[in-house]
Amino acid sequence: MANEITLSGVPHVITNIPVGAKPECFLFAGCPELIGTPFSYAREEEVYGEGEEAEFVYKVLGGAVRTHKVLSDGRRQITGFHLPGDLFEFEQGETHRHTAEALSDTRVLVFRRRGIERAATRSAEVACQLWGMAASGLRYAQDHMLLLGRRSAVERVATFLMEVDGRLGGTGTFDLPMTRRDIADYLGLTIETVSRTLTELEEDGALQRIGARQVSLRRARLRRVVED
Amino acid sequence: MANEITLSGVPHVITNIPVGAKPECFLFAGCPELIGTPFSYAREEEVYGEGEEAEFVYKVLGGAVRTHKVLSDGRRQITGFHLPGDLFEFEQGETHRHTAEALSDTRVLVFRRRGIERAATRSAEVACQLWGMAASGLRYAQDHMLLLGRRSAVERVATFLMEVDGRLGGTGTFDLPMTRRDIADYLGLTIETVSRTLTELEEDGALQRIGARQVSLRRARLRRVVED
DNA sequence: CGTGTGGTTGAAACGTATCAAACGTGGTGG
DNA sequence: CCACCACGTTTGATACGTTTCAACCACACG
Numbered sequence: 001m002a003n004e005i006t007l008s009g010v011p012h013v014i015t016n017i018p019v020g021a022k023p024e025c026f027l028f029a030g031c032p033e034l035i036g037t038p039f040s041y042a043r044e045e046e047v048y049g050e051g052e053e054a055e056f057v058y059k060v061l062g063g064a065v066r067t068h069k070v071l072s073d074g075r076r077q078i079t080g081f082h083l084p085g086d087l088f089e090f091e092q093g094e095t096h097r098h099t100a101e102a103l104s105d106t107r108v109l110v111f112r113r114r115g116i117e118r119a120a121t122r123s124a125e126v127a128c129q130l131w132g133m134a135a136s137g138l139r140y141a142q143d144h145m146l147l148l149g150r151r152s153a154v155e156r157v158a159t160f161l162m163e164v165d166g167r168l169g170g171t172g173t174f175d176l177p178m179t180r181r182d183i184a185d186y187l188g189l190t191i192e193t194v195s196r197t198l199t200e201l202e203e204d205g206a207l208q209r210i211g212a213r214q215v216s217l218r219r220a221r222l223r224r225v226v227e228d
Numbered sequence: 229m230a231n232e233i234t235l236s237g238v239p240h241v242i243t244n245i246p247v248g249a250k251p252e253c254f255l256f257a258g259c260p261e262l263i264g265t266p267f268s269y270a271r272e273e274e275v276y277g278e279g280e281e282a283e284f285v286y287k288v289l290g291g292a293v294r295t296h297k298v299l300s301d302g303r304r305q306i307t308g309f310h311l312p313g314d315l316f317e318f319e320q321g322e323t324h325r326h327t328a329e330a331l332s333d334t335r336v337l338v339f340r341r342r343g344i345e346r347a348a349t350r351s352a353e354v355a356c357q358l359w360g361m362a363a364s365g366l367r368y369a370q371d372h373m374l375l376l377g378r379r380s381a382v383e384r385v386a387t388f389l390m391e392v393d394g395r396l397g398g399t400g401t402f403d404l405p406m407t408r409r410d411i412a413d414y415l416g417l418t419i420e421t422v423s424r425t426l427t428e429l430e431e432d433g434a435l436q437r438i439g440a441r442q443v444s445l446r447r448a449r450l451r452r453v454v455e456d
Numbered sequence: 457c458g459t460g461t462g463g464t465t466g467a468a469a470c471g472t473a474t475c476a477a478a479c480g481t482g483g484t485g486g
Numbered sequence: 487c488c489a490c491c492a493c494g495t496t497t498g499a500t501a502c503g504t505t506t507c508a509a510c511c512a513c514a515c516g
Contacts, residue, residue: 069374072456077374091363097370120356127355128348134362135319141369142325146297146305148376149416180463188377190505195464212463228300408495418473423496440495
């Protein structure tokens, strides 16, 4: 992986613009001054921790990342899964409000927050893009509030499966990239409830499972369960 | 109330800049081109409904507004209470993702979304302010996810009381501006549980009540309950 | 072929929801 | 001015869904 120096797990960005940078190196399409540096994390490796200084913004190239918050007694709430193409931790503020960890071996692009902020203060277009991304993150979070506050376990799991399916291409058949624990901590349930709910959905013919990870959704039936 | 024409409940903004506009008419300090128009809503009146075209951004001057989402069977999740000074519905997008209603008689300033977007595309500073506001809304929503997904009823109510206290001046004694139903729908509980939890907290000496609305918090004890 | 990790299943406990009734307070009309 | 009504709140008894604790299973890995 070029353009990268690693020093005790922390990415050190080379600031010179590499010649012939590929388009996917950019933060946004049409913003060539913001070049990311590739970086990799192993399965379960921490990308950053809550409270740490927020120096970078991340864009997932391959693999997946989860961001979460924890209470002192260990209760955990996952606030998002970040799949290829997603940007995360582009909020403002000095320190990280989450911990981020790689679900599987993951490649990301890191962008200096400084550079992004400088670009935003100079270019209204960049700033508007950032506004838009924060706004869509907010919409997503508000939808998830409704799920956490008001939906039953079956509804949560069914919603989750349809969401992952959509983000993974919408074929209806895919491998869950996360463990039961991650799903539970995302949905505000326990692993046992997630597991039981999956078997229940399978018995109702709303999905089929092959092994623990692969699922084939009967989307019409799942939609009936969610039934906005 | 000057500079206002009402037509079937919808505010119609006068686009001429009024001479001698007061500073609190502005969306941000130091952005004189964005002038708001005052408007009022009665208790329980709808400000806008989910799915409607999003034409305005709102800033609360007095009173309070709640924004919520509903499922088809009536289950409701309040995503935020908006008190004097707060801006809301400044996200991007064509249509409203929430319904907004006045908790009590409420005065707001409305700003044309068009004008704000135009200002944002022209001024990086404006766009950065909007980015910042969306980002802080996102942080707030993520904290609330942790509450809804992982905290018990007592913790939710205690957190809520401390939050309202902080936003109402932090004196420890205040009148709750919303009903038990609103509190319940904000915290993902039922009104009965909210009520029982309040009596429980009172019995534990964590607060005192006068009537249904006024509370005096023993903040040290409440903090022990929350105990991040 | 054992060992570890993640997943499933079962039984019982727990916390919150549900249903129902009583209470209190503020507003209205006699 | 007081009686009455309506609405929001509190309290009680019971039901239900999810969690907890425990055992078991399946698969990957050394």
